[in-house]
Structures are given as structure tokens and as C-alpha cells.
Amino acid sequence: MNTIVRFGRWTVIGSLLTRLVALLPKDRTRILGDKSKGPYLARHRILGTTDGWALVLHQFLGPDEDPRPHNHPWAAVSLIVSGGYTETRLDSWHRPFVRTLTAGRLNLIGQHTFHRITDVHGDAWSVL
Numbered sequence: 482m483n484t485i486v487r488f489g490r491w492t493v494i495g496s497l498l499t500r501l502v503a504l505l506p507k508d509r510t511r512i513l514g515d516k517s518k519g520p521y522l523a524r525h526r527i528l529g530t531t532d533g534w535a536l537v538l539h540q541f542l543g544p545d546e547d548p549r550p551h552n553h554p555w556a557a558v559s560l561i562v563s564g565g566y567t568e569t570r571l572d573s574w575h576r577p578f579v580r581t582l583t584a585g586r587l588n589l590i591g592q593h594t595f596h597r598i599t600d601v602h603g604d605a606w607s608v609l
Contacts (some may be wrong), residue, residue, distance in 0.1 A: 494584070495563035495604030498538060514546060521546055521598075531604040541566050542597065543583035550577070550595040554601045559588040564605030 486502070502510065502562050503523040509527075513560070514520035521543040529535025543550070565583035574577060578601070582588050590596065 488596050490498060497608055498540070498563065498606050499604075501536060502540070514542070518546055519543065537609055538609065539607045541601045541607075543601055545598045547597070550597040552595050553590065554592060554594060556592050557590045559607045559609040561586050561588065561605070561607045564603030565599070566598050566602060567600040569597050569599050 494502075502523075505527075506526060509525060511524045511526075512520045513522040513524070521541070522545075523542060525538040525540065527536045527538060527555040529537075539559070550569060561582050561584050563584055565581060565586075567579060567581045568588075569577050569579050573596075580603070583602070
């Protein structure tokens with residue numbers, strides 16, 4: 482019950498972010514997913530370029546498509562600003578562990594961090 486209340490506090494932020502990204506030029510939004518499973522992530526570039534530094538809003542629409550954990554070619558710090566998600570990560574011995582991140586939490590993602598979003602809670606957004 483406490484978790485549901487915590488997600489509810491951040492619903493207004495999710496609504497405001499939805500309105501904000503509607504004002505962005507269409508070329509600043511990239512929807513990830515396929516036609517059979519539907520979209521799972523919307524990336525909204527607020528500042529910066531596609532090939533360098535950028536301030537990006539992630540809107541989580543569903544779990545990652547690929548059932549295998551993945552990594553990224555860059556390191557990032559992500560602040561969950563609305564809702565939350567559950568992710569599976571691999572430790573240094575490649576053993577999976579699960580954690581849930583909620584609004585107000587930071588997610589540190591290194592280049593060698595393998596992870597997968599397995600569940601989305603509420604209107605989930607992060608900024609990185």
C-alpha cells in the first residue's frame with residue numbers, strides 16, 4: 482500500500498511532462514518498440530545533439546522488448562521523476578538481481594552495467 486501512495490504523489494509530474502514533450506519538435510522524440518509488441522520507451526531529447534551530450538527524458542511505456550539484459554556504450558545517471566520501474570541487473574559474476582526504483586531515486590548506469598526493465602509502475606519517467 483505504501484508503494485502505491487508513493488507513486489500517486491508523482492502523478493502530477495508525469496502529467497506535466499506529457500504536456501511538455503507535446504511541445505517539442507517531432508524530431509526530438511524517438512519511440513522504441515515494434516509493431517507486434519508495441520512501444521516500450523519514448524526518448525525525448527530536451528537539449529543537446531543526437532551524437533553528443535544530451536538532456537533526455539525517458540518515458541517508460543512497458544518492459545524492455547528483449548528478454549536478455551543489455552548494456553549501453555555510455556555511462557549515465559538517471560533520476561526517476563515520476564512513477565517507477567523494476568529492473569533486473571547482472572552482478573560482476575553475471576548473477577541476476579532485481580530492484581525497484583521509484584520517483585526521487587537515482588539510477589547509476591555504467592558502460593559495463595547489464596540491465597533490463599522488467600516492469601513499469603505508474604506514469605514512469607526519468608531524466609538523464
